[in-house]
Amino acid sequence: MKLKNANKGTVIFTIVIILTLASGTFSLVKGRGAGSSSNDAKPKAEFKATEKKQGSFIKALEKNTRTKSPKGSYIARIEITGTITDAGDTYNQKWILETIKELKEDKNNKGIILSILSPGGGLYEADETYLSLMDYKKCTSRPIYTYCKNLCASGGYYIACSSDYIMANRNSLVGSIGVICGQFVDISELMEKHGIKMKTIHSGRNKIMGAVNEPLTKEQEMIMQSICDEGYDSFVEVVSNGRGLTKEQVVELADGRIYTAKQSMENRLIDSIGSMEDLEDAMKRKAFDFEDYEVIDYSYTKPENLYNIFMGAAKQFSRSSFGNALLPKAVEDRLENRIEFPAYYCDLFN
Structure with missing residues (x-):
């Protein structure tokens, strides 16, 4: 019965997605217009209008970097959103490293604001971004200020420690200083109970641990604990250097928990509590002696292709009450690939 329902859900899900994509494709073609030239501005405007109507299903195929080009000296506000990983929907390692490098080489850039909303992510990626930001400061002597949004935890907070000043929203959750290094499941007894045998040919007693x-x-x-402890020590050192705390003080705070904005300020994990506008004013006052600069927003949006359009539509369908009731759990698990909790992890096996 369960298998029958799962198959039925999969069929319905497939039909809905095909209809959605067909609708989007039809509108896209219609928006371009028959006989339109690629050099004509009108089809482009029509395409943009179609894009707006289709929402997240149809997007322009373009590289997203900044909202507008600066007219002179400016501050770059970089959005760090979502799970810190090599290539995700909202965070892309290559993009952020290239952005920091471009800003470092741009003499019109006067500083960086990091706007962070992240539960954390990969140890490697967080550290690489942190080191890139520290190199930016070393080579340019320009300031980096950070604003913590809803959640600035683990790898997100690790990156924030590259900044000269950290401000959090009064409802922010900050911290989660700690490392996850592998989660292991042993089903050998269950396999034995049901007569399931599995043999892996290997050399080296720890090769398939x-x-x-x-x-x-x-x-x-x-072995795994030693790897985890090394990552933890690195995290503690980054916080110690960034926040002017002794390692002993950081270790006392670094048990993996998250802190409220008020608690974070009391423990010197942040400098103040306020809004993004307050942070901009503080940067203007402290770093630039009240000199005013334009703030240009930089954010990453995953370039669209047919697969991404399909997955985006599928995710929206799965989150609806109709889709949630029909989709098999296996399909839902495939669609959702996210960290549900603050985590700074060492991904060794993927």
Whole structure:
């Protein structure tokens, strides 16, 4: 019965997506108009209007960098949103590193504001972004200020520690200083109970540590803990250097928990509480002696292709009450790939 319902849900889901894509494609073609020239400005305007109507299903195929070109000296406000990973829907490692490099080489750029809304992410990516920002400061002597939005945790806070000044919204959650380094599941007893046998041919007793058919040995647990501790020590050092705290003070705070904005300020994890406008005023006052600069927004949007359009439509459908009731769990799991909790993790196996 369950299998039958799952198959039915998959069929309905497929039909809905096909209809959605067909509708979007038809509107896109109609918006371009018959006999339109690629050099004509009118079809482009029509395409933009169609794009607006289609919402997240049809988007222009263009690289998203900044909202507008600066007319003179400016401050770059970089949005760091979502899970910090190599290539996600809202965060892209290559894009952010290239953006920081371009700003470093641009003499009209006078500083960076980091606007962070992130639960954290990969240890490697967070550290790479942090080092790139520190290089920016070293080479240019320009300031970096950070604004913490709803959540600035783990890898997000790690990146924030590159800044000269951190301000959080009064409802922000900040911190989660700690590292996750592998989650292992041992189903060997369950397999044995049901007569399931699995054999992996390998050399080196720790080559397949973490395999589901073998218990984690004490030695393997110690190996993984040593890797985790090394990442933790790096995190503690970054916070210590960035916030002017001793390592002992950081360790006392760094048990993995998140802090409210008020608690963060009391523990010197941030400098003040306020709005984005307050941060801009503070930067203008503290870093530029009240000199006013234009603020240009930089944010990453994943370039659209047929696969991304399909997955975007599928995600929206799955989040609706209709889609949520019909879709098999396997399909939902495939659509959703996100960290639900503040996590700074060492991804060794993917």
